[in-house]
Amino acid sequence: xxxxxxxxxxxVIAGQQFVLRMDMNAMCELEAxxxxxxxxxxxxxxxxxxxxxxxxxxxxxxxxRHHSGVTIEGAGDLLHxxxxxxxxxxxxxxxxxxxxxxxxxxKKATAATARP
Numbered sequence: 001x002x003x004x005x006x007x008x009x010x011x012v013i014a015g016q017q018f019v020l021r022m023d024m025n026a027m028c029e030l031e032a033x034x035x036x037x038x039x040x041x042x043x044x045x046x047x048x049x050x051x052x053x054x055x056x057x058x059x060x061x062x063x064x065r066h067h068s069g070v071t072i073e074g075a076g077d078l079l080h081x082x083x084x085x086x087x088x089x090x091x092x093x094x095x096x097x098x099x100x101x102x103x104x105x106x107k108k109a110t111a112a113t114a115r116p
Contacts, residue, residue, distance in 0.1 A: 007096045008066070011089035014081035020062040020093035030061040033072065042094065055079060059086050062093045 002008035002019045009020045027038040034041055034057050041054050060075035070078075079086045 004096070007093070009089065009092040009096045011085070011092065013078050013085045013089055016078075018063060018089065019066040020059075020089055021065045022058075022062045022093040022097040023065070026061040026064060029064055030057055033057045033061065045090070045094070052079075055087065055090065058090050058094075062090060 002010040007021050007023055011018050011020060030038050030041060034054070041058065044050050044054055045058065056072065056076045056079055059079060060070060060072045063070045063075065
């Protein structure tokens with residue numbers, strides 16, 4: 001089950017239900033798989049020249065938390081079967097993993113330290 005507070009995103013890809021999370025562990029998996037910093041890989045994701053290997057690795061890394069049995073080849077198969085659904089799921093997971101913006105972050109910090 002997707003836990004939005006932890007950055008989980010539920011998605012249907014190729015007719016199957018998945019939960020994606022792009023957290024620190026997923027970033028490390030991504031770096032280990034591609035041998036380069038996650039920031040560079042994720043930066044290319046928005047560009048028209050995004051490599052298919054990057055997209056496949058991002059999908060695979062974001063699936064690992066809840067679907068550890070999915071292989072890198074399995075992620076490629078999902079992309080082949082439903083590229084648009086997989087890409088939408090990746091973008092949702094990346095968006096959910098982004099830290100809150102200024103006002104939101106300040107409100108959360110204030111709420112966390114407020115005393116009743």
